[in-house]
Amino acid sequence: MDVLKSLGHPEEIFNLVKFKMGGCRAVMPKLDYESMSESLRTCYLYLNQTSRSFAAVIQALDGELRHAVCIFYLVLRALDTVEDDMTIPLDKKVPMLNDFHTYLYQDDWSFTESQEKDRQVLEDFPTISLEFRNLAQEYRDVISDICHRMGVGMAEFLEKKVGSMKEWDQYCHYVAGLVGIGLSQLFSASQLEDPEVGRDTELANSMGLFLQKTNIIRDYLEDTQEGRTFWPQEAWSQFAGRVEDLAQPEKLESALSCLNLLVTDALRHVPDVIAYLSRLRNQSVFNFCAIPQVMAIATLSTCYNNPMVFQGVVKIRKGQAVTLMMEATSMRAVQTIIAQYSQEILQKVSLTDPSRDKTLHILALIQEKSTPLPSSLPSRTHHLSPMYLSAAMLLAALSWQYLSTTAAQAQGTGDMQGQ
Ligand code: IN0
Numbered sequence: 001m002d003v004l005k006s007l008g009h010p011e012e013i014f015n016l017v018k019f020k021m022g023g024c025r026a027v028m029p030k031l032d033y034e035s036m037s038e039s040l041r042t043c044y045l046y047l048n049q050t051s052r053s054f055a056a057v058i059q060a061l062d063g064e065l066r067h068a069v070c071i072f073y074l075v076l077r078a079l080d081t082v083e084d085d086m087t088i089p090l091d092k093k094v095p096m097l098n099d100f101h102t103y104l105y106q107d108d109w110s111f112t113e114s115q116e117k118d119r120q121v122l123e124d125f126p127t128i129s130l131e132f133r134n135l136a137q138e139y140r141d142v143i144s145d146i147c148h149r150m151g152v153g154m155a156e157f158l159e160k161k162v163g164s165m166k167e168w169d170q171y172c173h174y175v176a177g178l179v180g181i182g183l184s185q186l187f188s189a190s191q192l193e194d195p196e197v198g199r200d201t202e203l204a205n206s207m208g209l210f211l212q213k214t215n216i217i218r219d220y221l222e223d224t225q226e227g228r229t230f231w232p233q234e235a236w237s238q239f240a241g242r243v244e245d246l247a248q249p250e251k252l253e254s255a256l257s258c259l260n261l262l263v264t265d266a267l268r269h270v271p272d273v274i275a276y277l278s279r280l281r282n283q284s285v286f287n288f289c290a291i292p293q294v295m296a297i298a299t300l301s302t303c304y305n306n307p308m309v310f311q312g313v314v315k316i317r318k319g320q321a322v323t324l325m326m327e328a329t330s331m332r333a334v335q336t337i338i339a340q341y342s343q344e345i346l347q348k349v350s351l352t353d354p355s356r357d358k359t360l361h362i363l364a365l366i367q368e369k370s371t372p373l374p375s376s377l378p379s380r381t382h383h384l385s386p387m388y389l390s391a392a393m394l395l396a397a398l399s400w401q402y403l404s405t406t407a408a409q410a411q412g413t414g415d416m417q418g419q
Helices: 010-020 038-050 053-059 065-084 090-103 125-133 137-158 165-189 195-199 201-218 220-225 243-247 249-267 270-279 283-303 318-327 331-348 356-369 386-411
Strands: none
Touching: 010 318, 010 386, 038 053, 038 065, 038 125, 053 065, 053 283, 053 318, 065 090, 065 125, 065 137, 065 165, 065 283, 090 137, 125 137, 137 165, 165 195, 165 201, 195 201, 195 270, 201 220, 201 249, 201 270, 201 283, 220 243, 243 249, 249 283, 249 331, 249 356, 270 283, 270 331, 270 356, 283 318, 283 331, 318 331, 331 356
16 A cells, blocks of 8 residues: 555655645646547547556646647557557568658558557557647657657567667667657647757756666666666676576675666766756646656666566655656756655765766766755655654555545546546
C-alpha cells in the first residue's frame, strides 16, 4: 500500500492524500471531450491507456500544442512497438522502420500481427494517422521528420549491439534525443516558447539522453532476462565476461562498479537539463518537461550503488512520485530537488568505487548549477512535533481508506484519481 511505503516520509503521505482529493488537477486538468471529434477522443483514450500519469501532464498542455504532443506520443509508441516486437522477422522489420514516416500519410496503413502490449496503436493506426493529418503543417513536418530519422536509427541498431560509450549516446539519441528535439520544435512552432528552444538541438538531445539512460540503467534485469541489453559493452566488459554475469551474487562488487560508472555517465547530462528548463517560459510546457526529469534523477539516485538493480525492478515510491509531480512547477523548486538528489548520491559514493573521482566531479558541477535557495520548498513537517505528526499520519491513513472506498464506488477503476 502506497501510504505504508511512505510512513518514513510524512510529507509524502500529505501529498498522496492531497493528490487523491483533487490536488492533481493543478498539473492535470480535465479535457473538454464533448467538443472533440470521435477519432481525437479515441486518440486520448489510447494515450490514457499507454501511459498513466504522464498522459495527464500531456493533457494539461496549452492550446493546440496538446493535440500535437498527444499525436506525437502515440506515433512514437507505434514506432517503438514495432522496434520492440521480437516476433517480426528482421527482413520485414527493417523496411517497416525505414518507411514508418510514410505510413503517416497513408490513410489505411495498419499492422495487426503484433503481440506487444501496446499493439492497439498499430492495429488502429488509421485513427492516429487521421488525426496526424488534421494537425497544422508545421507540426506534421516536425513529427514526420523525427519519425524518419528515428526509424532509420532504430533499423541501424537492430543489427548491431551498443558497443562503445559513444554508441550508447548514439542509440539514445535515436530513441530519445530525437524526441527532445522534436518536442522542442513543436514548442517553438506553437509559439508558446521562443524559437531558440527549437533551434538548440544539443540541449534538447540531452533532455532525452538523461531520461533514456536512466531507463536503461534501471531496466537492467528486465532486459537481460528477455535476452537483450542496452548497457554498453565498453562499460560492462571492464567488469564481467558477459553482461548477464553481473546479476550473479558473487559478482556484486563488479556489478555495482559498472552500475555506478553508468549512473555517472548519465549525470553528465544534468547541467544541460538545467540550462534547457531555465529557458522555458510557458508554465504547462515547463511542467511537462520538468516532471519526467525530476522523476529520472530520483530514480538514478535510488539506483546508485543499489544491489536491487540486479535483483528486481527499482521503482521510486508512489508518494515520492506524486510529491515530485506537485513540486516540480518552478525552476527554483526543480533546482532544489536536483540539489537534494545529487546530495543523496554524494552520500553514497564509496571510497573504493573506480568512478569515484568522476562522480564527485560531476556532482560538484551539478551542485553549483542547482544552487539551492535556502527559503524555497520549506519542508512542511520539520517544525511539527512527533506527537502531532503521528496523529496527522493516522488521520491521513484513515482518509486514504475512506477516499479509496468512495472513489471505487463512484467511478470504478482506471481513472488516475482512483489509483
Ligand atoms: C517523452 C518524455 C519527455 C517528456 C517531456 C520532455 C521531454 C524532452 C526530451 C525527451 C523526452 C521528453 O517523457 C516520457 C515520460 C514517461 O513516459 N513516463 C512514464 C513512466 C516511465 O517510467 O516510463 C509514465 O508512464 O509516466 C518518456 O519517458 N518518454 C517520452 C516519449 C514520448 C514523448 Cl512525446 C515524451 C520516452 C523516452 C524514450 C524517454 C523519450
